[in-house]
Amino acid sequence: MSELQNDRLLRALLREPVDVTPVWMMRQAGRYLPEYRATREKAGDFMTLCKTPELACEVTLQPLDRFPLDAAILFSDILTVPDAMGLGLYFEEGEGPRFRHPVRDRAAVDALPVPDPEGELRYVMDAVRTIRRELAGRVPLIGFSGSPWTLATYMVEGGGTKNFALSKGMMFDRPELMHALLEKLAQAVTLYLNAQIAAGAQAVMIFDTWGGTLTPDDYREFSLAYMQRIVEGLTREAEGRRVPVILFTKGGGQWLEAMAETGCDALGLDWTTDIGEARQRVGDRVALQGNLDPCVLYASPESIRRSVAKILERYGEGSGHVFNLGHGIHPTIDPEHAAAMIEAVHELSQPYHP
Amino acid sequence: MSELQNDRLLRALLREPVDVTPVWMMRQAGRYLPEYRATREKAGDFMTLCKTPELACEVTLQPLDRFPLDAAILFSDILTVPDAMGLGLYFEEGEGPRFRHPVRDRAAVDALPVPDPEGELRYVMDAVRTIRRELAGRVPLIGFSGSPWTLATYMVEGGGTKNFALSKGMMFDRPELMHALLEKLAQAVTLYLNAQIAAGAQAVMIFDTWGGTLTPDDYREFSLAYMQRIVEGLTREAEGRRVPVILFTKGGGQWLEAMAETGCDALGLDWTTDIGEARQRVGDRVALQGNLDPCVLYASPESIRRSVAKILERYGEGSGHVFNLGHGIHPTIDPEHAAAMIEAVHELSQPYHP
Numbered sequence: 224m225s226e227l228q229n230d231r232l233l234r235a236l237l238r239e240p241v242d243v244t245p246v247w248m249m250r251q252a253g254r255y256l257p258e259y260r261a262t263r264e265k266a267g268d269f270m271t272l273c274k275t276p277e278l279a280c281e282v283t284l285q286p287l288d289r290f291p292l293d294a295a296i297l298f299s300d301i302l303t304v305p306d307a308m309g310l311g312l313y314f315e316e317g318e319g320p321r322f323r324h325p326v327r328d329r330a331a332v333d334a335l336p337v338p339d340p341e342g343e344l345r346y347v348m349d350a351v352r353t354i355r356r357e358l359a360g361r362v363p364l365i366g367f368s369g370s371p372w373t374l375a376t377y378m379v380e381g382g383g384t385k386n387f388a389l390s391k392g393m394m395f396d397r398p399e400l401m402h403a404l405l406e407k408l409a410q411a412v413t414l415y416l417n418a419q420i421a422a423g424a425q426a427v428m429i430f431d432t433w434g435g436t437l438t439p440d441d442y443r444e445f446s447l448a449y450m451q452r453i454v455e456g457l458t459r460e461a462e463g464r465r466v467p468v469i470l471f472t473k474g475g476g477q478w479l480e481a482m483a484e485t486g487c488d489a490l491g492l493d494w495t496t497d498i499g500e501a502r503q504r505v506g507d508r509v510a511l512q513g514n515l516d517p518c519v520l521y522a523s524p525e526s527i528r529r530s531v532a533k534i535l536e537r538y539g540e541g542s543g544h545v546f547n548l549g550h551g552i553h554p555t556i557d558p559e560h561a562a563a564m565i566e567a568v569h570e571l572s573q574p575y576h577p
Numbered sequence: 578m579s580e581l582q583n584d585r586l587l588r589a590l591l592r593e594p595v596d597v598t599p600v601w602m603m604r605q606a607g608r609y610l611p612e613y614r615a616t617r618e619k620a621g622d623f624m625t626l627c628k629t630p631e632l633a634c635e636v637t638l639q640p641l642d643r644f645p646l647d648a649a650i651l652f653s654d655i656l657t658v659p660d661a662m663g664l665g666l667y668f669e670e671g672e673g674p675r676f677r678h679p680v681r682d683r684a685a686v687d688a689l690p691v692p693d694p695e696g697e698l699r700y701v702m703d704a705v706r707t708i709r710r711e712l713a714g715r716v717p718l719i720g721f722s723g724s725p726w727t728l729a730t731y732m733v734e735g736g737g738t739k740n741f742a743l744s745k746g747m748m749f750d751r752p753e754l755m756h757a758l759l760e761k762l763a764q765a766v767t768l769y770l771n772a773q774i775a776a777g778a779q780a781v782m783i784f785d786t787w788g789g790t791l792t793p794d795d796y797r798e799f800s801l802a803y804m805q806r807i808v809e810g811l812t813r814e815a816e817g818r819r820v821p822v823i824l825f826t827k828g829g830g831q832w833l834e835a836m837a838e839t840g841c842d843a844l845g846l847d848w849t850t851d852i853g854e855a856r857q858r859v860g861d862r863v864a865l866q867g868n869l870d871p872c873v874l875y876a877s878p879e880s881i882r883r884s885v886a887k888i889l890e891r892y893g894e895g896s897g898h899v900f901n902l903g904h905g906i907h908p909t910i911d912p913e914h915a916a917a918m919i920e921a922v923h924e925l926s927q928p929y930h931p
Contacts (some may be wrong), residue, residue: 386872386875386907386909387872388872388875388907388909389875391870391872391873391875391876392872392875392876395872395873395875395876395877395880395884396876396877396880435849436849437849437870438848438849438851438870439849439850439851439854440851440887441870474828474849476831477830477831477849477850494792495789495790495791495792495793495828495831496793496831497792497793497794500793516745516791516792516795518740518741518742518745518746518749519745519749521740521742521743521745521746521749522745522746522749522750523749523750526749526750530749533794553740553742555740555742
């Protein structure tokens with residue numbers, strides 16, 4: 224493997240000194256980039272893009288060729304694991320992801336296999352290996368997975384949902400069945416992330432997109448407990464370095480203390496929590512990643528710069544902060560506005576790393 | 578006016594002793610009720626239902642005829658005020674509310690009138706008067722309005738939005754223009770709620786549906802400050818009793834202390850905050866309304882009863898709690914499940930009011 228030329232991300236995630244605050248963006252390889260839309264067009268459909276390692280590598284690297292980002296993140300879908308479990312993932316135009324075989328009863332849960340990451344999911348590992356080779360040490364590569372709870376909602380509903388009628392219905396009425404499903408998902412995700420690490424991922428992130436729709440008790444029992452199990456099962460060292468783990472629950476600002484206790488290295492923050500207050504609450508235990516409102520990128524470069532400055536000031540001096548949006552970049556953002564954000568982070572963060 | 582036979586709601590909102598915990602449901606007059614769907618059919622379209630006081634009264638009373646609820650809430654739309662400002666509200670099937678004339682520049686903001694509540698909005702006041710007469714003192718009537726920030730998002734976007742591109746764009750790039758719009762809305766909402774109180778509303782609630790999409794700083798500056806101005810301008814006594822004011826910011830669980838400082842009487846809580854912890858934080862200053870996850874009503878009556886018991890236990894002994902869902906009841910809920918919740922609240926709360 225090539226030597227890492229820019230390790231700011233890894234250092235900041237471990238709260239080690241850095242020269243400037245590192246920055247990347249959730250969904251940085253995405254529809255706001257014309258070059259992404261061109262590759263997507265070439266691929267035909269979205270899953271072909273995910274399942275063709277060369278194309279996944281191509282879109283992963285696109286934002287790095289355009290912006291001085293401090294990390295690459297594997298381009299993939301969060302639903303690859305349920306798809307490999309045999310649920311039959313497909314995308315309906317304008318409808319989002321759907322599953323042909325939702326999981327709604329004991330027989331369906333029991334029948335779910337735990338996929339072999341180098342079997343049905345080999346295309347993901349091949350993408351990781353290809354990206355690492357092509358990155359040639361420019362920046363670290365982040366691997367990722369959806370959280371068990373987040374995956375379970377899609378698997379039970381048969382796709383995206385606004386109301387969580389079936390998934391929460393199962394959680395309330397048949398908690399033991401939901402736990403069986405989550406247990407299987409925690410096993411599968413642990414294997415999946417460890418395989419990504421073995422293939423070359425230098426940090427990993429667990430996206431808990433829907434944990435924030437739960438009550439505090441239900442969050443701890445049905446989402447956090449399974450993320451903790453994953454954290455405990457992960458390989459934490461590779462290529463002679465620690466592999467940091469980032470947990471991100473959207474809407475989880477009230478539960479940072481509990482999240483920090485899982486043993487992860489960093490927490491993702493959406494924009495509804497002040498990062499300075501978050502640092503006071505958990506900054507002695509974990510690094511923080513975030514937390515610009517993605518809507519700021521709709522505004523002018525001057526407004527963007529002002530908002531970046533405020534977050535850097537709130538976090539304050541020292542390492543332990545990875546700048547990011549509080550959620551994925553919106554598809555209609557002007558790439559020049561993303562450039563303004565990234566430039567502002569590097570420039571304005573220097574005084575905080577004396 | 579008839580004497581009030583059941584004043585549990587008003588007493589609980591003022592933290593005065595009650596025999597059992599009062600309960601009502603956001604959107605209790607709504608699509609989950611077959612009798613509502615019949616009236617809606619009869620009315621033809623949604624705005625005719627809102628604008629015909631007899632029909633608005635009919636649907637307001639329907640849930641009270643079915644369940645032993647402790648409050649009625651005016652049936653209306655949150656966008657009546659912008660409609661009366663001349664924006665041209667209409668509903669597209671399956672698309673939600675839209676405005677013919679969005680507000681996007683200084684000229685449009687300056688041109689907005691502050692509507693006379695007994696003029697363009699007289700149909701709302703007539704509905705309040707009709708409902709009070711027909712209620713004949715069974716339970717108190719709650720009036721309501723959307724918060725200035727929430728109304729502004731619809732007015733700038735021209736309808737509902739997922740990304741808040743235009744409204745947050747204006748907030749970041751032209752804060753002075755957004756403030757001018759919010760200032761006008763705060764004036765209009767104050768007049769609107771005071772007119773509802775004069776017409777017979779015995780408590781009022783401000784729905785801040787979209788305040789929770791803001792950063793803590795932006796929430797204080799662009800949403801909470803204007804709700805505070807409204808609270809300060811409201812008539813707080815009518816018919817010889819205090820008129821309690823409830824503030825509800827969906828997703829505002831991190832900001833309860835600041836909300837309690839506005840001078841309101843009660844805070845609405847969604848289900849992502851533990852009501853026992855919320856009581857510790859602000860229960861010496863305000864009552865709390867909430868906070869059952871509305872998805873619990875998808876589950877069995879046994880599960881519903883268990884979840885009700887947990888919230889009552891977490892709140893603990895004494896007054897100051899109005900039981901409610903943490904958000905509006907979903908349209909596909911079985912009315913029998915709502916009945917199970919209401920029954921459980923009255924029955925299981927007795928030991929907490931010795």
